[in-house]
Amino acid sequence: MDYTNNVLCSLSVFRGCPELIKTTIFPSTANEVDKQYVCVTLEVKLPEEYPDCEPLVQLRNPRGLDDSTINHLYKSIKDKCAENVGQPVIFELIDLIRENLTESNLPTCQCAVCLYGFSEGDSFTKTQCFHYFHSYCLANHLSITKRHFQEEQDKLPAWQKSTKGFQATCPVCREMIECDIDELKTAHPPKELESAQKFEVTNDLRLLQERMRQLFSYQKSKGGIIDIEAEENKLLLITQSSEETASSESTEDPGPSLSNLNDPVLENGVLKKSQRCDVKMNSSDR
Template identity: 70%
Template sequence: MSQNERVQEELEALEAILMDDISIIYNDQGCAELVKSTIFPSTANEVEKQYVCVTLEVQLPENYPDCKPLIKLKSPRGLDDSTVDHLYREIDKKCEEYIGQAVIYELIELIRENLTESNLPTCQCAVCLYGFSEGDCFTKTQCFHYFHNYCLAKHLIVTEKHYHEEQEKLPAWKRSTEGFQATCPVCREPISCDVHDLRSSLPPKELENAQKFELTHELKLLQENMQKLFSYQKSKGGIIDIEAEENKLLLITNSSDDPSDENSDDPGPSIPTNITEGSLENGLLKNQRCFNRFTNNR
């Protein structure tokens, strides 16, 4: 049997077994060059309990299966880097073992077994940045991102509040008629969830057991350094333009009326002539207040 016949036989068997769960891409000569499949853990018919997934891409060299295929794992969901690295190592071993034989189905089953064994998100909640512990209530979004129920509820409540506040600032003709749409905090895809149910969940265990924030000596030193930076910015003209503040733009100017500054080694910006004392104070003081609120209320 020729090499092309062996490959074609393998691909036909894959399509018969996996049907719509596999995609085969052919080149201009009609030869298969890429096989793709998104793999989920085995959970019988309980699709809602599939908490992790990954897309396997198998690139077929001309002399496959007499050499190893090129493997890529794309769009891992619920898997941290160490888990993905482990999968790559296991895949490489399997490819070495099956040189000269059809290996794609073996790779799919290998990945499925690993996902089934670790069918609990090993990533972090993107809201609180803590992981998922046994007993935590968490949500898998339609885009396969993961959040503690408690954290996602808080995020959506605050997001909706800000949305309505921003809408109130607009003239009536500019306001949205569609209403608030919850989106994923990671990828911004629209999501559907019941905030009332989410907010009834307990906080994640790691968050409850986390050490309370304390203003350490190192942070006090950082505050002192920020105060010095604030004074330096004030003396040299650093400013957030009050008129451009709504657009979150930083105004940087290098204009100077003092010719003696031309040869100065000081790299700091000089005070622009078109900035008032009041606007300078307001912009710099706002920066300092933001920093103080972060360190004191963390």
């Protein structure tokens, strides 16, 4: 087994020996990367007394593993460290974790879109960032985000439109992912989702709804809710040159004015300096 791949050691300047070892471990799948559904990063801190004391072990960035699998792994690691006090244990730990990952090389976590688990026969997708979704759920999520992206693009003037087009991102970590949405769409809905009880608005839910409505009104009355439209209008500046203002003064309230403004003023597309500029501020009514 090759242990030298992707093992990061930080050396202590004072001790001249490794004090932190970090490596990401995958299940053994004979180099078939496509079939690795789980992984975890092992981080081992070596105290000065090591190997005469147990190292400090952390498992980071677990992918496809649920809490009970991780806890079980921690327990096995603790036992292994305890029985190996007095001799180096790092390679044993890597082997132990790899064996465990190989045994549970199927995602035991939930789909982050529908929150159901993965059942036998469900079609699921592993993203490049090692996050898991039912293909059906990922297809739905990506179709909606793609449609939303398109709607937002349609509202923009030509010069502001994205030239790159829609880029799918992972719903969990927002890493860019490569997916064929049309192919994902052919997947069947997850089994648990299909057999789930039909959603109904129960009395409890109605009570909760009413409570949330009251909470919302209370928050709003205390100014805790931000009215986006009012906030946008607050900062809207309307600038007019003095000539234009003079002609419109009889009919309109010019609002507060700033005289002797030395900043350049744009008039009919031409920049003019030292011109009086009336600034009207639309403040919110709140």
